[in-house]
């Protein structure tokens with residue numbers, strides 16, 4: 417372990433995990449080829465594995481979750497089309513406007529608690545066929561929902577919104593960057609979710625702990641288009657088997673342990689809820705993410721995060737008074753307890769602005 421691992425408790429994101437020694441061994445052993453020419457055996461193996469896990473015909477390995485979403489959008493929409501998704505979606509807030517920039521698509525936002533919405537909104541926001549209106553082409557559901565709090569979509573609600581979208585002639589994409597967390601929390605299989613969608617993305621570099629990489633699964637024709645736009649967007653890689661090997665290792669060894677992250681998030685939430693000046697309902701914590709508010713009398717979220725950073729507890733502001741903390745492979749229960757103690761001490765008086 418480096419000294420940083422001893423001193424810093426990094427709760428900024430589950431993307432901060434570093435490959436474990438065993439994962440590095442899998443990377444070292446990886447057989448590779450040139451994936452642009454289609455002959456990297458480890459990438460091929462990963463894609464087949466993801467397709468099987470998702471119950472789809474094919475899958476495509478891409479560098480990031482953003483590219484997984486954007487190639488899925490581009491593969492299924494034309495310029496001038498519209499996407500229906502929650503107003504707090506990752507594609508709305510954190511993908512630099514790429515539905516507009518890369519696919520010429522508008523976004524029609526749905527509203528609702530925790531990143532969820534229901535079929536009534538799908539029907540109300542859908543536009544009838546007309547030469548005046550954008551063509552509403554794609555429904556996107558995000559599960560778990562990141563900005564919504566790491567919330568899990570109930571499967572019955574997924575069935576309702578996707579059925580409504582299908583009846584309205586729309587394609588359906590699942591932003592499943594965090595689908596592994598939903599599966600670990602509910603005990604459902606990825607297929608249970610994926611069966612309701614034409615395309616599903618998943619990520620290996622968040623909770624699963626791989627250094628990089630996501631994938632999109634779907635039918636063969638759609639995945640061929642995803643692969644075409646991956647090339648167009650500059651995301652086709654060469655000896656990417658080194659990354660695919662880490663992803664395969666993560667699928668084999670890091671999915672079941674996500675329940676530990678969920679338990680640590682609950683532990684963190686109940687500790688935080690006891691601290692004066694912190695507003696948090698521990699029941700809102702469904703997976704590995706903890707969102708909480710600090711009262712203005714203590715300071716802004718940014719000022720609090722700065723104060724905590726100086727004390728080696730790293731978290732990110734997510735609004736003027738809102739802070740996000742995420743549990744992952746590189747934090748354990750003892751570190752959570754230490755973080756709670758540090759935060760309680762730091763917030764016992766107003767923080768410097």
Ligand SMILES: *Cc1c(COP(=O)(O)O)cnc(C)c1O
Nearest residue numbers: 480481482483506558562591593
């Ligand atoms: C992290 C994330 C992504 C995209 O991640 P990249 O940083 O581009 O790999 C997409 N959707 C959700 C819900 C996410 O949490």
